[in-house]
Amino acid sequence: MIRMKTSILAVVLALASGFTSATDYHCSRHYGDNMPCAQLIGDLVPSGFGLRFPPDRFEIVLIAGTGSYNDGGATGFAMAGVAPRGRNMLPATVHTEFFQLPAPASDTTMSEAEQDYLRRAVVLSLKRLGYITHAGNLLLDDFVYSTETHWVPQKKCEWVSHDMGFNNVAGPVLSYSEECN
Amino acid sequence: MAKQWIAVLLMAGAMWNAEAVDFNCSGRLPDMAGVRCDTLVGDLVTKRFKEKYPASTYQIVLMADSAYYDDGSMSGYVLAGLAPQAGDQYPDDPMVIQFREPQALKGQALFNREKALIRSAVNDLMRELGVVAMASKKK
Numbered sequence: 001m002i003r004m005k006t007s008i009l010a011v012v013l014a015l016a017s018g019f020t021s022a023t024d025y026h027c028s029r030h031y032g033d034n035m036p037c038a039q040l041i042g043d044l045v046p047s048g049f050g051l052r053f054p055p056d057r058f059e060i061v062l063i064a065g066t067g068s069y070n071d072g073g074a075t076g077f078a079m080a081g082v083a084p085r086g087r088n089m090l091p092a093t094v095h096t097e098f099f100q101l102p103a104p105a106s107d108t109t110m111s112e113a114e115q116d117y118l119r120r121a122v123v124l125s126l127k128r129l130g131y132i133t134h135a136g137n138l139l140l141d142d143f144v145y146s147t148e149t150h151w152v153p154q155k156k157c158e159w160v161s162h163d164m165g166f167n168n169v170a171g172p173v174l175s176y177s178e179e180c181n
Numbered sequence: 182m183a184k185q186w187i188a189v190l191l192m193a194g195a196m197w198n199a200e201a202v203d204f205n206c207s208g209r210l211p212d213m214a215g216v217r218c219d220t221l222v223g224d225l226v227t228k229r230f231k232e233k234y235p236a237s238t239y240q241i242v243l244m245a246d247s248a249y250y251d252d253g254s255m256s257g258y259v260l261a262g263l264a265p266q267a268g269d270q271y272p273d274d275p276m277v278i279q280f281r282e283p284q285a286l287k288g289q290a291l292f293n294r295e296k297a298l299i300r301s302a303v304n305d306l307m308r309e310l311g312v313v314a315m316a317s318k319k320k
Contacts, residue, residue, distance in 0.1 A: 030271060063271065065258060067279035075256040075281045077246070088270040090209070098248035100256050100281060 026055035026085055032064030032078075032114050040115060041122045043135040049126070059085040060125075062118050066110040072103025074110050080121035082129065095124040203231050205240035205266050210299075212247055212257075212291050221296065222261075222303045229312040240266045241303065242275070245295045249285050256281040259295055261302035263310065276305040 025045050027037030041060070061083050066076035077098050081091020097117040101109055123136040132140075204226050206218030213221075218241070226241070242264045247257025258279045262272020278298045286294055307313050 031275070031277065061271075065260075065277045065279065067258075067277075069281070073281070075279050077256075077258045077279070087268060088264070088273075090269050090271050092269075096246055096248075098246075098256050100250065100254065 024050045024055045025053065026059040027062065028059050029062045029064075032062075032066070032118075033111050035115060037062065041119060044119060044122050044126065044133055044139075046126075046131045046133050049131050052129075053082060055085070057085055058082055060122065061089075061091050062122070064114045064118050066114050068105055068110065072105060074101040074105035074113075075099065076101075076110065076114055076117070078114060078117035078121045080118060080125040082125065091125075093125070093128070095121045095128075097121045203236055204234075205236045206243065207240055207269070208243035208245075210243060210245050210295070212245060212295055216292075216296075218243060222300055225300060225303045225307065227307055227312050227314045229314070230307060230310065233310070233312055234263060236266065238266050240264055241306070242270070242272045243299055243303075245299060247286075247291065247295070253285055254281065254283050255285040257295065259298040259302050261299060261306045263306065274309075276302040276309065278302050278305075 027041065029035075029037060029040075037060070041062075045060070059082070061079075061081050063079040064077065066074055068074040075098070077096060079091075079094050079096045081094040083089040083091040097120050099113050099117050101113055120139055123132070123139045126132065127136065127140070204219075204223075206222065206226075208216075208218050208221075210216060222241070222243070240263075242260075242262050244260040245257065247255055249255045256279065258277060260272075260275045260277045262275025264270040264272040278301060280294065280298060282294075
């Protein structure tokens, strides 16, 4: 009997360690600068994320860009979402953050803004999926302008967009359809 | 006789389709509801592009979005790139143009602004891919 209990305990422990090791995540960055994902958003991804979105099948996708103007100001955008891994897929649901920087905007301030807004986009994206860390909650305390867009292909080149608007408060549901070539 | 007519119709249909699908294009364009990619940028897609990046394999991906700020200004971006035809993929090395306006643009004005920038990005893309139209010979 003791041996059986030991075996059951061993199986439970093995399963638990298996689940624990699955609490990783994969992340890919596109455009923008190249700070490693783990360094950028590691504190925003809770340990349970990898259980539902195994890193061998899903990835957190980050897309960002900044541009500067002749008057010294700058503007940029940052997107985050979750997509199947390894297919270069655009996430079906994307959180997009926009920002403007007054002059003088340097490469450093633009890069910092990009990182900051990517983090905000990640927090909102993960929050929608039911995951939030303490660091994420602190970020949400700030006012954030965000658009949340669901892209649901109905047929080829037809989709539905649901723009969440300010502070993730639901806005109008917009439908778009397009007959493709 | 009927079979011959069916064959002729099938051939005609195939030729019509071949003519219609000479490039693929998909977009995520929340400010441009209902717009067709081919009418948006079709005239900018060069013959060399269509030859080098056949519609069976590649597509042009267009993206655009914008946001408004409390001070009445706005900013946004447009993006044009090349991606595999299959799936909803992001392009590897797209042309990205960002814009800002001290006074928010809405409706047709925003549509026109994004349209102009998307067309500019597609022109840049053709140049980047080395498929700009050959200059016509001077007579």
